[in-house]
Amino acid sequence: MSSTPRSQDYATHRRWNPLVHFVLTPLLIANIVVAGRALVRAPSAGTAxxxxxxxxxxxxSYAAREQALAVQNRVIRxxxxxxxxxVLPADLAARIDELRVGQLIGLRFASDAELPALVRQCLAGELRGADAVKRAVRDWQPDTLRA
Incomplete structure (x- = not known):
């Protein structure tokens, strides 16, 4: 495994888990289709x-993924x-608890140097959610350890 972090920016930061997204989920959906067709063709207690x-x-599968993401968000917070x-000056550090989880999720990609300005924008209501914050980040810091 390479010790150099992968290049990452807003366009490439989404993480796809091939096993979950491209194998498990399609198989589970196909299973619903097959079981539903069997139920329609031969209704019985067994097919139901x-x-x-x-x-x-x-x-x-969905609940397990959501719980993992909830834990990840707590860790990010x-x-x-x-x-x-x-990193923040005292006036902003005193207001950290006012930031929403979504804003913190977006802020994690920002460099230390740009955090104060982005936090000010978040607190002023200019950047409301994770996506808005991520789009405002100029010096992207990769996060490759996500669930």
């Missing part, structure tokens, strides 16, 4: 149960609070 379980498996407390 198979269709129900097919939907349950897709929902389980903590990580950014520590980083901002270290």
């Amino acid at each position: 149960w198979a269709a129900t379980m097919a939907v349950a498996l897709l929902l389980l 903590l990580e950014m609070a520590l980083r901002l407390a270290r």
Whole structure:
């Protein structure tokens, strides 16, 4: 594995997990289609149960992914609070708790030098969500350790 971080910017920062996004999810969706067709062609308690379980498996996959992302967001919130407390001037550091999680998610890609200006924009309501903050970042810092 290379020790050099991959190049990353707004256009390339989204992370795709090939196993989840291109194998597991399509298989689970196909399973719903197959089970649904079987239920329509030969309705029975067994085919109804198979269709129900097919939907349950897709929902389980979605719930597991959402929980992993929720934990990741909590870690980002903590990580950014520590980083901002270290980097921001006192007047802004005192207002870290006013930043929304989405803003913190976007701010993590910014360099230390541009954080104060971006935080001011966030607190002024100019940058409301993660996407707006990410688009405003000029000196992109890659984050390659995401779930």
